[in-house]
Amino acid sequence: MSYTLKGRIHSRLAAVLVALVAACVIAAVVREWWPFELVAVMAAVGVALDLAWHRLLPYQPAWSMLPLGAVELGVLMAVVFGFGLRAPLRGALLLFAVAWLAAVVLAQAVFPSLRLGYAEDGGELGRFGGVAAAAIALVLFGAGATAYAQRPPVVHLSAGVHQGPLVITRREVLQGDRGAVVRGGIVVAHDDVEIKDVTVVGGVNGITVDNVHGTVLDGVSVSGAKLDGIHVRLADVVIKNCTVDMLGNELGQGIDISFNMDMGMSMVEGCTILGGMDGITTHSSMTEIVDNQVSHTQQQAISIDEMSMETAKDNEIRDALGVALFCNDRSMCMFEHNTVVGTQSDSADGDRSRRGFGVLASFLSQAELHDNALASNPVPFGAITNSEISREQK
């Protein structure tokens, strides 16, 4: 068919309308907003590409819907990942497939059978095109407005010391003003809680996140916890730009994320951890550990344990006692671009697994090493108890 530009956009919007109906259904089922975000991006990408196709294709044969669809899918996924939209891959592909199939069926069969002169009009749909555009705008605007209205309330924690423990039992953003300190710890006990720029002093754990979804800890500072600095169980979490001071605490972990393998990816990024038994430790988890500074730990600086599948990259580890990067207990670990310096031996009592390993894989684990800088470690790397280390050094 030889589309006019208006016809392309009309036909596109008609297909988007079908996808939007599917998005409404999916959103109602999963109770999330990403289907609407995805449809909005799909519409924007589609219309943008239509402008390009219009110049390039005076005539568009039916078969070209396959390669053009593939290009659109590629651009769409690039935008989704590039802008960090929280759409699951399978859901995104499903929604795109609905939109693409709708476009094919509408353009090749439905409109040509319902509208006199659909092809002759270059795909233009007259008033229906305008109605489709208005309906899409209305639904997306409505969804956006609802999402905006449902944003969690922002609670400002004023400067000064607040006695804890602070238990958060509703969806909210806890925004600490400069100098806001909670003494006695914070417990996150509800989904979708975000804690920003709060200093926590003391507590059994500095921050406890237990059995909830969607927690974000951004810019928190923890010190003086009796057990763990940040303690996460059965919860997915994003922790970024944090500081955890565990100096003097030889039993607690800086950050402990455990038993959330079935809850998707978690993330620890941009944190500074000082001291503690382990700096960052995970058990049965899928966590990305990226761009952190860990030092002066007593057991392991970063420990990936108990069947975890994880990547630790761009971390800087200094002066760990015994082991710096540890991959243990049937875990699969990828260590990339980490810097490990000055690990110290802790084998005075004859424990050969604590001889000051830069990287240690233990008990049926597999560790892959890519471009790590290991310096001044008594044993740069090693594998024990049926474990493997593979190295790729550029």
Next chain:
Amino acid sequence: MSVAIVGSGLAGFTVYQTLRRSLEPDQIAVFGTDDDPAASFRRRAAAIRQREMRSESDGHCLATTFPGLSFRSVRRRRSLAPLVDSVRDRYHPSVDEFLDHVEEVRGRSGWDRSVQLGRVERVASVGGGFELDGRGVFRHVLLAPGHPGLHVPADLRNDPRVVHAYEPHDYASTVTVVGAGLAAATEWANALDAGAEVVSVRRREPVRRPLNVPRHYFSRRGLADYHRLSAVERTARLQTLLAPSFPPGRRFDERLTAAAADGRFHVEASPNGSEQVICATGFLRGFLHDPLLVHLVDEHVLETEAGWIVLAPDSTVPGLTDGTRTLALAGVSAQWAFPAADTLAGARYAGRRFLQRIRSCRTR
């Protein structure tokens, strides 16, 4: 009855199918010399031994393009191949499939109830519409008189060896084919298949394209620019677009290449001593060859340009069309509005706009 179609060929028939979306058979009068809409086409296709249509899946007579003939073919052949071919722009219905389709549509559309046999030679503008040669006054009239006759170059008219491609003929052992369009290409292949030695005489190298005109001229994309052209520019564009052409592909190329290698096919400047000269030179062009249109132009002082009646983009005749009545053209005489007017898509184009005019008429 307020609606009439003059012309009972494929163009009139296709317009009729569009009108049937809103009108009953007894609300439409069709005037023509044959109640079989495919009669002329069938004769010509048989004469030139055409087996396959140049048109694609949407080359049918129905008002909407889907379902097309490929879809119909899928059901008949119980194979998805026609649909796959259609998606690849490779599907061309056979002439038999097309004729079956015409027959089927004719049967169910009430065409025979609307057809009144007889030639209309004059259309006169009168109060409340148009008077058709004593057959009554109709508020909305569409003229689809078809091709005015076969074209034979002047220098060959008295040559006893000459036969037109669209007239029944066999092949001599040496054949000159004059022309460069699809009919000529078909005749090259036919004559070679019959064992003849073939000479191609043509004024220009053939244009190779799948359809009669570039595809974007079948949609608003190409037509919007076309309709903006001045009369002089549009005449020049039409002359370019209507130059003889035939589809690219192996169907012709392989046979011609092989025959040329064997010395059985060559191109010359003028007919030589061949036993037979086949004029694959199409039809007479321009309204001046059609008495109905000549009278119409003369009696209503219609604007013309280089043999074409000047039409509005919706294929109606300006000056004889307003909010209360419509005079429209379809088929080859409507090329001023739609360059591929002599195709089924062209007839659909005119028919749709004719129906819009009827629907919007205050005194319908």
